[in-house]
Amino acid sequence: MKRRRWSLGGRLLLFSSVLLAIPWLGYRYIEEMKEFLLKGQEEAQSLAVRAVATVLHDRPEWFDLSGSMDNNWLEQNALYAYPIKSSIQIDGYATDWGKVPERRKRFGPESTVYTRTGGLAASVSFNLVLGERGEFIYGLVNVTDSQRVYRHPRYRSLDRSDHVRLSLFGADGEIRRIVMVTEGPGTVSAYEVEPNWRYPTTGRALPVRGEWQERTGSYDLEFRFPTAWLGYPKRLGLSVVDVDDPDERPIEAVVATVPKAWSEDLNRLIVRSPELERIIQGLGRSDARICVVDRYGRVRAVLGGQDFAGDLCADTDRISHDLLQDALAGRQNVLHRRDVHSGDDLIVAAHPIYAGDQVMGTVLLEKNSARILDLQRDTLSQVALATFAVLMLVVTGLLLFGTWLAFRIRRLRREAGAAIDTNGRIVKGSLQIDQAAGDDLGDLSRGISGLLGRLQRYTGFLETVPRTLRHEILNPVNTISMTLQKLTQQTGGEDSAALVKSAQQATRQLELIVNSLTEAAHIEDALKQEPPEVFDLAVLVREYVTNSAQLSPGSNLVYNGPPAGVHARGSDVRIAQLLDKVKDNALDFAPNGSRIHFILNQNRDWVNLSVRNEGPRVPEHVLQALFVGMASHRPNTEGRPHLGIGLFIANRIAVHHGGRLRVTNRRDVSGVDVTLRVPLTTAA
Amino acid sequence: MRVKTIAIVEDDPQQRAHYAQALREQGYRVQDFENRERALHAFERALPDLAILDIILGQEIGGGFEICRYLQDRDPHVPVIFLTSRGNEIDKIYGLQLGAWDYQTKPVTFEYLLARIVSLFRIQDRRNRHPGRGELRTLGKLELDTASMRVCWDGHALELTPTEFDLLNILAERVNGASYDDLADATKQGVVENNTINTHIVHLRKKFKDVDPHFDCIRTKYGYGYHWVCR
Numbered sequence: 001m002k003r004r005r006w007s008l009g010g011r012l013l014l015f016s017s018v019l020l021a022i023p024w025l026g027y028r029y030i031e032e033m034k035e036f037l038l039k040g041q042e043e044a045q046s047l048a049v050r051a052v053a054t055v056l057h058d059r060p061e062w063f064d065l066s067g068s069m070d071n072n073w074l075e076q077n078a079l080y081a082y083p084i085k086s087s088i089q090i091d092g093y094a095t096d097w098g099k100v101p102e103r104r105k106r107f108g109p110e111s112t113v114y115t116r117t118g119g120l121a122a123s124v125s126f127n128l129v130l131g132e133r134g135e136f137i138y139g140l141v142n143v144t145d146s147q148r149v150y151r152h153p154r155y156r157s158l159d160r161s162d163h164v165r166l167s168l169f170g171a172d173g174e175i176r177r178i179v180m181v182t183e184g185p186g187t188v189s190a191y192e193v194e195p196n197w198r199y200p201t202t203g204r205a206l207p208v209r210g211e212w213q214e215r216t217g218s219y220d221l222e223f224r225f226p227t228a229w230l231g232y233p234k235r236l237g238l239s240v241v242d243v244d245d246p247d248e249r250p251i252e253a254v255v256a257t258v259p260k261a262w263s264e265d266l267n268r269l270i271v272r273s274p275e276l277e278r279i280i281q282g283l284g285r286s287d288a289r290i291c292v293v294d295r296y297g298r299v300r301a302v303l304g305g306q307d308f309a310g311d312l313c314a315d316t317d318r319i320s321h322d323l324l325q326d327a328l329a330g331r332q333n334v335l336h337r338r339d340v341h342s343g344d345d346l347i348v349a350a351h352p353i354y355a356g357d358q359v360m361g362t363v364l365l366e367k368n369s370a371r372i373l374d375l376q377r378d379t380l381s382q383v384a385l386a387t388f389a390v391l392m393l394v395v396t397g398l399l400l401f402g403t404w405l406a407f408r409i410r411r412l413r414r415e416a417g418a419a420i421d422t423n424g425r426i427v428k429g430s431l432q433i434d435q436a437a438g439d440d441l442g443d444l445s446r447g448i449s450g451l452l453g454r455l456q457r458y459t460g461f462l463e464t465v466p467r468t469l470r471h472e473i474l475n476p477v478n479t480i481s482m483t484l485q486k487l488t489q490q491t492g493g494e495d496s497a498a499l500v501k502s503a504q505q506a507t508r509q510l511e512l513i514v515n516s517l518t519e520a521a522h523i524e525d526a527l528k529q530e531p532p533e534v535f536d537l538a539v540l541v542r543e544y545v546t547n548s549a550q551l552s553p554g555s556n557l558v559y560n561g562p563p564a565g566v567h568a569r570g571s572d573v574r575i576a577q578l579l580d581k582v583k584d585n586a587l588d589f590a591p592n593g594s595r596i597h598f599i600l601n602q603n604r605d606w607v608n609l610s611v612r613n614e615g616p617r618v619p620e621h622v623l624q625a626l627f628v629g630m631a632s633h634r635p636n637t638e639g640r641p642h643l644g645i646g647l648f649i650a651n652r653i654a655v656h657h658g659g660r661l662r663v664t665n666r667r668d669v670s671g672v673d674v675t676l677r678v679p680l681t682t683a684a
Numbered sequence: 685m686r687v688k689t690i691a692i693v694e695d696d697p698q699q700r701a702h703y704a705q706a707l708r709e710q711g712y713r714v715q716d717f718e719n720r721e722r723a724l725h726a727f728e729r730a731l732p733d734l735a736i737l738d739i740i741l742g743q744e745i746g747g748g749f750e751i752c753r754y755l756q757d758r759d760p761h762v763p764v765i766f767l768t769s770r771g772n773e774i775d776k777i778y779g780l781q782l783g784a785w786d787y788q789t790k791p792v793t794f795e796y797l798l799a800r801i802v803s804l805f806r807i808q809d810r811r812n813r814h815p816g817r818g819e820l821r822t823l824g825k826l827e828l829d830t831a832s833m834r835v836c837w838d839g840h841a842l843e844l845t846p847t848e849f850d851l852l853n854i855l856a857e858r859v860n861g862a863s864y865d866d867l868a869d870a871t872k873q874g875v876v877e878n879n880t881i882n883t884h885i886v887h888l889r890k891k892f893k894d895v896d897p898h899f900d901c902i903r904t905k906y907g908y909g910y911h912w913v914c915r
């Protein structure tokens with residue numbers, strides 16, 4: 001089965017992709033922040049709009065509404081004078097009116113007041129738009145009239161030609177009637193006339209400026225008159241009179257801004273309230289627009305908001321909006337809308353204005369939230385940039401780190417691989433690379449190094465075997481061959497029984513060699529098969545010393561330690577075997593008659609058993625190799641082969657018991673101290 | 685009395701010939717085989733009275749065990765002597781519980797091998813006939829019949845191998861405990877390591893404990909040997 005190979009770098013990259021969640025988190029955070037800021041702005045706007053509304057409470061005079069709250073036709077169809085931003089040239093052209101002419105209203109058959117034939121279809125209709133700027137009210141009338149009949153000087157009566165009538169409540173409370181008439185295209189003349197609209201009350205023309213321009217099938221009349229002429233409340237009516245027969249000159253039709261049913265009355269004229277605007281002037285800002293509307297939704301004051309072209313209450317006469325409906329119903333409300341021109345998001349807050357318990361109007365506060373959104377955009381791009389930079393940095397760092405690690409691992413692998421040649425022979429017993437490194441790879445390198453060292457010693461042991469064996473085996477073999485030779489010759493007086501005995505001894509020696517080799521080779525397996533049990537080490541050593549002394553009377557063995565109660569876990573006979581090896585070793589080196597001490601003591605976790613003998617010291621370089629095996633350094637003693645396996649086996653037994661064996665040179669006298677250290681166990 | 689047939693399965697021709705000739709000189713009929721296949725082929729026709737098996741037969745590491753298993757299936761009373769070259773194979777012999785009669789570690793002196801063969805035939809005869817009464821030793825609950833190699837503990841008969849019997853016998857004999865040297869001599873084998881003795885003692889204790897869980901008469905005498913303490 002082929003396993004997919006994942007390099008370290010690849011894995012690191014994979015894990016580092018988790019970092020991609022950071023920009024997303026940042027984005028979420030910024031979104032939340034935006035929501036929070038918008039909420040804050042809404043709150044602020046709500047408070048501001050409430051404050052404005054509170055100022056305007058209980059001041060009905062600023063709205064100059066008629067007393068009754070009925071939605072009569074006149075209130076609903078009031079004329080509205082749009083504020084005009086640029087100065088107006090009275091020339092009969094609408095070019096300087098800006099966008100205001102788009103708001104013109106059409107008055108046609110439904111507004112017909114009179115026709116000569118008595119039918120409804122009038123021969124004339126008109127569009128009207130009113131504006132106000134400074135101290136004047138401006139008007140722009142576009143009359144559709146196929147047949148123009150201008151005034152003829154012959155007639156004194158003013159109703160013998162096409163003309164436009166104005167009626168208004170004067171400041172003195174009386175109705176004033178004004179006729180605008182001309183003898184041809186150009187400047188018109190205005191006269192105040194009697195109630196029959198025929199003759200001027202005085203011969204003087206009024207200071208009403210007006211220009212009449214001919215178009216195909218129609219004519220335009222642009223005019224203005226002082227706002228001061230209007231009384232309180234402001235009322236204004238306008239009608240267009242059509243004369244088609246240039247000879248007889250009878251009035252063909254009259255179309256008015258007020259239909260016939262209300263013809264006795266005048267339209268309300270709504271003009272923005274300078275008082276209101278003055279009061280709220282201090283509140284206006286370029287990024288916020290305050291807008292006051294009356295209860296019919298007509299805009300009565302507008303302030304600020306130059307920064308945006310919001311069309312909620314600019315350039316309009318009334319607002320029909322859900323928001324306004326809510327505010328007019330006495331509820332405060334906030335909504336978001338989009339500026340159709342700039343695409344900016346706007347927040348609109350509304351609050352009703354009361355007079356007593358009646359709703360007089362509404363204050364609207366419209367504010368551009370673009371600044372918040374700009375802030376959000378900026379922050380977002382900054383966060384995105386910063387995150388990207390950090391991500392790049394981290395990924396690069398991880399990649400470099402991964403590559404570095406991979407390089408080190410490969411280098412280590414190469415060196416470790418080179419330490420053993422193709423035949424499995426150890427070339428180097430230790431590694432150089434990363435030996436001093438404090439990280440895991442350093443540990444690995446040191447681990448491999450230690451492993452190689454141990455392996456090298458073991459290989460060394462294996463390589464020594466044939467040499468040592470050759471030396472040890474040759475002796476008995478030599479004896480046997482000599483004996484056999486003598487037996488065949490049977491010369492001399494030598495007893496054949498003695499020869500056979502010598503041959504047998506040599507054979508026995510060979511057997512001993514083979515046995516100890518077998519023992520060393522299989523010690524690990526044998527140890528594993530023996531089930532561990534708890535035994536008293538003090539009793540064991542004490543008895544061992546006593547019994548050994550009994551077995552070999554010449555030796556001088558001494559036990560120093562507690563009589564009983566030191567428990568260890570493992571195999572008692574194996575420990576006895578270990579003691580055999582250590583004791584034999586000590587006996588071989590100790591001078592005759594000197595004492596060999598067996599010292600047992602324990603601390604909290606460990607038991608220490610030292611076997612001390614006097615005798616030659618062990619050279620320092622040999623101490624390391626003592627447990628390797630085939631490392632015999634004892635003086636040649638008679639009879640027994642010395643393969644140096646004893647301490648090797650003893651060490652294996654110690655390690656198997658979870659402890660270790662240590663050989664040190666004594667400090668007090670020349671001699672050696674072999675210490676077994678095994679874990680202490682509580683009695684079973 | 686019928687001439688006993690002894691089968692030898694040994695892959696080393698020199699050793700095989702040596703043993704075969706020596707046994708023939710002792711008056712036994714000897715069949716010798718160099719591998720498992722040939723031995724089993726011959727055993728199909730007739731079983732030997734005793735088999736001497738080498739454990740490692742050429743490339744077959746456990747060839748001797750296989751033959752032993754076959755013999756046990758055919759007749760559990762055929763005595764088997766394993767010849768081993770490795771001390772640690774003793775555990776395998778016991779572990780497999782093939783009912784092996786005994787084993788000898790190589791090199792085996794012919795003298796010892798012959799003694800083993802004689803005692804095994806004696807045990808076999810005892811099983812076949814009524815047990816004869818030899819020298820009877822009684823130590824507390826222990827009864828030892830050296831002539832028929834019979835052992836009883838508290839009235840229960842124990843099945844011991846000849847080596848185990850010899851070890852037990854020397855333990856019972858030595859009042860102050862038997863040293864490793866005594867025990868090694870008792871096995872009548874060549875060089876015997878202390879560990880081999882230890883292994884035998886472990887198995888001996890186990891056989892006693894099988895019939896008496898509280899058995900604790902064989903004590904270890906550290907640095908010396910073992911001691912039979914129930915006197």
